[in-house]
Amino acid sequence: QAAADRASIQTLPPLLVDQIAAGEVVERPSSVVKELLENAVDAGATRIVIDAEEGGGALVRVSDDGGGIPADQLGLALSPHATSKLRDADGLAAIATLGFRGEALASIASVARVRVVSRPPGEELAAAIEQAGGPPGPVAPLAAPAGTTVEVRDLFFNVPARRRFLRAAPTEYGRIAATVQQSAMTHPRVGFRLTHNGRVTLELPAGQDPWERGVAILGRDLDDALLRLDRDEPGWKGASPMRVLALLGRPEIGRASSKFQHFSVNGRPVRDRQLVHALKEAYRGLMPADRQPVAAVHLTLDPAAVDVNVHPTKAEVRFRDAGAAHSLIRAACRERLLAEDLTPALHPRT
Ligand code: ADP
Ligand code: MG
Numbered sequence: 001q002a003a004a005d006r007a008s009i010q011t012l013p014p015l016l017v018d019q020i021a022a023g024e025v026v027e028r029p030s031s032v033v034k035e036l037l038e039n040a041v042d043a044g045a046t047r048i049v050i051d052a053e054e055g056g057g058a059l060v061r062v063s064d065d066g067g068g069i070p071a072d073q074l075g076l077a078l079s080p081h082a083t084s085k086l087r088d089a090d091g092l093a094a095i096a097t098l099g100f101r102g103e104a105l106a107s108i109a110s111v112a113r114v115r116v117v118s119r120p121p122g123e124e125l126a127a128a129i130e131q132a133g134g135p136p137g138p139v140a141p142l143a144a145p146a147g148t149t150v151e152v153r154d155l156f157f158n159v160p161a162r163r164r165f166l167r168a169a170p171t172e173y174g175r176i177a178a179t180v181q182q183s184a185m186t187h188p189r190v191g192f193r194l195t196h197n198g199r200v201t202l203e204l205p206a207g208q209d210p211w212e213r214g215v216a217i218l219g220r221d222l223d224d225a226l227l228r229l230d231r232d233e234p235g236w237k238g239a240s241p242m243r244v245l246a247l248l249g250r251p252e253i254g255r256a257s258s259k260f261q262h263f264s265v266n267g268r269p270v271r272d273r274q275l276v277h278a279l280k281e282a283y284r285g286l287m288p289a290d291r292q293p294v295a296a297v298h299l300t301l302d303p304a305a306v307d308v309n310v311h312p313t314k315a316e317v318r319f320r321d322a323g324a325a326h327s328l329i330r331a332a333c334r335e336r337l338l339a340e341d342l343t344p345a346l347h348p349r350t
Pocket of ligand 2: 035038039098099100102104105
């Protein structure tokens with residue numbers, strides 16, 4: 001083959017690099033919501049408002065009352081690999097924030113029309129910046145409440161191949177609602193409000209404890225059927241100690257799907273197969289095999305004993321000793337279930 005026929009090797013233009021990278025972080029509107037919620041929580045928000053339109057494809061807007069971004073840093077906030085949360089490799093081992101890659105806002109701004117308005121509480125004026133798949137625009141001052149609002153319009157407007165993969169609005173909205181619920185479950189002290197096409201679909205007050213929040217999300221009608229568990233597991237066979245805090249649905253309220261299960265590890269919502277499995281095992285023999293437990297399980301353990309950075313969306317976790325973690329969780333949940341009189345209630349509880 002003649003060398004002339006071969007495509008030459010070329011470095012990709014920066015925008016294309018960002019768009020490709022965005023694919024890892026931003027798959028659909030709910031991934032935008034997840035990233036913006038993480039930023040709001042990291043900023044110390046006590047109340048977060050999420051507005052979505054048309055399943056989030058037309059608009060996702062997240063407003064918080066957190067620490068804000070100084071006007072002179074707004075441009076940086078939107079640039080790739082720019083973060084206020086990580087400084088050096090040592091910091092990576094002790095990440096206390098949900099974000100640290102400095103990728104989310106840059107990724108989103110490469111595939112959508114983004115506007116950020118922010119005012120740190122100590123500043124008199126807010127500042128706004130816009131970016132839509134190109135370089136960021138100028139920073140403009142304006143009046144706005146303290147905190148940050150990030151508005152994301154027309155997701156994938158410049159990446160038609162990705163836009164085509166979006167599902168119908170109700171499906172995309174369903175994922176957004178699930179994402180907000182997961183975050184709200186994990187951050188009970190933070191107030192959340194979600195609207196879709198202008199209608200309030202979820203309203204959770206600030207200052208709840210994990211039980212109150214769990215019941216509010218799993219369903220107030222289930223309150224009597226949710227068992228509370230709060231246990232410090234000392235750890236065994238080399239496993240590190242772990243606090244297991246959970247709401248466990250009585251076996252008779254088991255569902256056909258596992259979507260009524262919420263897990264968090266060190267304050268991070270996770271969707272992890274090992275955890276789903278450990279929970280299911282705790283109910284073994286107590287509910288029909290085709291039913292799935294209703295539960296919220298929060299784990300707190302030594303950050304060194306678990307890696308939450310396995311995946312760019314950080315949904316999976318890797319325990320240093322997966323077998324031991326699995327056994328601890330299963331045993332703690334099972335013991336709590338067995339401590340209860342699990343005879344199904346024959347008459348409705350009143
Ligand atoms: P990361 O969260 O990994 O640092 P992001 O791209 O999500 O990366 O955000 C970049 C930076 O912008 C953050 O490190 C933070 O300083 C700032 N930022 C983003 N969202 C907010 C917010 N809601 N409130 C305050 N600062 C924010
Ligand atoms: Mg972030």
